[in-house]
Amino acid sequence: xxxTLSYDQIRNLVGHLRKxxxxxxxxxxxxxxxxxxWDIGNAYLVxxxxxxxxxxxxxxxxxxxxxxxxxxxxxDIDNPIDRMINIANVHGINAxxxxxxxxxxLYAIPKAGPYAVLxxxxxxxxxxxxxxxxxxxxxEVQKFTTLAEARSFAKAQGYLLAPSECAKPKYTIVSxx
Amino acid sequence: xxxxxxTNNQIRNxxxxxxxxxxxxxxxxxxxxxxxxxWKLDQKKYLVxxxxxxxxxxxxxxxxxxxxxxxxxxxxxxIDDPIEKVIRQANVRGIDTVKLDTSSESAPFVVxxxxxxxxxxxxxxxxxxxxxxxxxxxxxxxxxxxxxLAEADKRPLTNDEYAEPKYTIVSxxxx
Numbered sequence: 001x002x003x004t005l006s007y008d009q010i011r012n013l014v015g016h017l018r019k020x021x022x023x024x025x026x027x028x029x030x031x032x033x034x035x036x037x038w039d040i041g042n043a044y045l046v047x048x049x050x051x052x053x054x055x056x057x058x059x060x061x062x063x064x065x066x067x068x069x070x071x072x073x074x075x076d077i078d079n080p081i082d083r084m085i086n087i088a089n090v091h092g093i094n095a096x097x098x099x100x101x102x103x104x105x106l107y108a109i110p111k112a113g114p115y116a117v118l119x120x121x122x123x124x125x126x127x128x129x130x131x132x133x134x135x136x137x138x139x140e141v142q143k144f145t146t147l148a149e150a151r152s153f154a155k156a157q158g159y160l161l162a163p164s165e166c167a168k169p170k171y172t173i174v175s176x177x
Numbered sequence: 178x179x180x181x182x183x184t185n186n187q188i189r190n191x192x193x194x195x196x197x198x199x200x201x202x203x204x205x206x207x208x209x210x211x212x213x214x215x216w217k218l219d220q221k222k223y224l225v226x227x228x229x230x231x232x233x234x235x236x237x238x239x240x241x242x243x244x245x246x247x248x249x250x251x252x253x254x255x256i257d258d259p260i261e262k263v264i265r266q267a268n269v270r271g272i273d274t275v276k277l278d279t280s281s282e283s284a285p286f287v288v289x290x291x292x293x294x295x296x297x298x299x300x301x302x303x304x305x306x307x308x309x310x311x312x313x314x315x316x317x318x319x320x321x322x323x324x325x326l327a328e329a330d331k332r333p334l335t336n337d338e339y340a341e342p343k344y345t346i347v348s349x350x351x352x
Contacts, residue, residue, distance in 0.1 A: 001184065001236075002182050002183060002184055003182070003183050003185070003188050003224075003236070003237055004178065004180050004181065004182045004183070005180050005181055005183065005218065005224075005237070006180040006219075007179070007180055008219060009180065009183075009218035009219055009222065009224075010181060011179065012216075012217060012218055012219065013191070013195070013218065013224065016195045016196050016197075016198075016216050017191075017194050017195060017196070018194050018195070018196055038191070038194055039190070040183075040187040040190040040191050040194075041186050041187055041189075042184075042186070042187070042192040043187060045187075045191060056181060057181065058181055058183070058187070060216055098331060150266065
């Protein structure tokens with residue numbers, strides 16, 4: 001006989017659960033998203049925390065439980081920059097298909113322009129938060145026509161670390177063609 | 178109800194991951210005989226695991242009036258045999274809850290033997306005759322004579338027993 005539990009009831013039950021079998025955090029930290037998963041035989045009971053709320057679900061077993069973090073990848077984002085920022089905040093900036101330009105200490109994508117610059121800030125607790133480095137007054141992403149312009153902008157950025165930052169930001173140039 | 182549906186196996190696996198339950202009820206004869214563990218889900222409902230010999234199940238119970246009923250009648254369809262019913266009652270709630278109403282007793286009578294083990298377990302069974310059938314007495318006086326003899330027969334306790342057995346006469350007609 002199957003048993004249906006409401007979300008509130010599951011929340012109360014989860015309070016009784018021992019340590020989860022798997023725990024994953026988004027690269028941007030638990031405030032961005034975290035997942036706890038308990039193995040319940042043929043599936044996982046998962047608690048998905050994001051945007052200051054917690055959802056519960058039963059997810060079928062995955063060959064790699066780390067793939068549970070994919071739940072934070074939003075598939076309904078039309079804007080390519082926002083999509084890249086979402087991926088970077090979930091999986092880390094290296095997940096973006098970027099080649100490292102060692103000479104400049106920057107990441108670069110050898111594709112056609114226009115380009116945008118993403119800023120990765122490194123906080124304590126290994127939290128990496130990715131945002132767009134520069135937006136215009138209307139909040140729109142500033143686009144650079146050439147790679148040289150984008151590099152020049154990234155190199156020119158000064159930085160003052162916030163108290164919770166552990167390293168200077170890195171800039172990633174991405175093609176938004 | 179808006180929520181998540183769990184299969185029985187998933188609930189069992191989930192229960193295996195839960196820490197201390199909010200309520201625990203153990204049969205007088207010990208956890209091997211039966212126990213009920215309950216985790217509070219909300220103001221009224223509990224997720225309950227009932228284990229009673231070969232019968233084990235998980236359910237959501239609305240309220241929790243008398244958990245021992247689940248151990249006394251694990252199948253939920255009632256117990257017809259009056260002797261089995263009183264033995265289950267003794268093994269679940271304790272022999273002290275079984276009383277012989279001497280004001281209106283009616284034959285036949287059965288003698289229950291309760292043996293006391295370490296771990297606060299008391300196991301009750303009906304006394305049997307040489308053929309292995311439950312011994313029934315037509316007169317209360319005969320049952321009392323049997324108990325007197327049984328109490329006088331000081332057999333050695335087994336290793337895990339801590340007290341002499343206790344004998345209780347029940348009237349099957351009154352069960």
